[in-house]
Amino acid sequence: MTAVAALLQRSGRRILLATFAVAAIGSLLVPEPFAFGQTSADESSPIFGVKIPAGYRQWELIAPSREAGSFDELRSILGNAISMKAYRDSALPFPDGSILVKLAWKQVPSAEFAEAFVPGHTTTVQVMVKDSKKYPSTGGWGFGRFIDGKPVDETQHQTCFACHEANVKEHDFVFTRYAP
Template sequence: MKRKYLVVLSAAMASVALTAAAVALGDAGSGDASPIYGVKLPDGYRQWQLIAPAQEAAPLDELRAVLGNDLAIKAYQESTLPFPDGTVLVKLAWKHVQSPEFEPASIPGAATTVQVMVKDSRKYASTGGWGFGRFINGKSVDEAQHQTCFACHQARVQNHDFVFTRFAQ
């Protein structure tokens, strides 16, 4: 009986902790969501696996890292296209800064944006199955910027399920 009580208590405490974390990160309905798509910053995304680094040239001049949830990583590893529903990709971006210690090297400067793509072929059928979110300091940017997301992906990477990033093996 005591063991059963401890198991139930542990499960309840874990549930409360997860709910608190979700609320703090805006995943329990109280957070900022992107206009048009309703995409939010996913819980724990900064601990996800790296898919690939990238560098954006002028005018943005950014260093970027694309991370993926477990479904994204599996799809990349198995060369699965289209990506399965539930795939989430997150792009972190920072200003590109020259290293003060070693001139040929670059280091991340100030954070610029976090961009999110969520695959849900029913919910986002009109945009190739993808919903988009772009956040600055944890807040979603305006609708006008979100209106350009799908058009850019459609024009350039329609043949790769609307995803620019390739897996860095």
């Protein structure tokens, strides 16, 4: 570990990469009380009816991300097999059946390595489901945002597509790029 620490101290860029790696690994290891299973019928998102997908924590990592500013979060974006194939094939638009899940945590300094940040408490689980017939008015995507396994209110869900439409329409309304 000392050699790794020495390498990371040589460059701020390497520290940032290490932070993302820790976040990605943490996304797979940090237990969540609502991480497994699916939300019940009354716990689907307003407007879209999206639920937290069963078994999503075993999906592949698409990429880690960091949200600065007031969010100050580390995030990991996971994809089901359909979305992963689309990413690998560079196929846009994403096919129906694609599901993306974003896990978000407040970032906290690592107790073991002062230059790194690791996931702290969970903030949200966010879900995007591609179904062009069910969601034609929102680019074929349905959205769900959950805190402690419960969907947030309708007002917050009304902001989902507007943000994606304004910023990433050319990438089928998806922010995250695949990091192989």
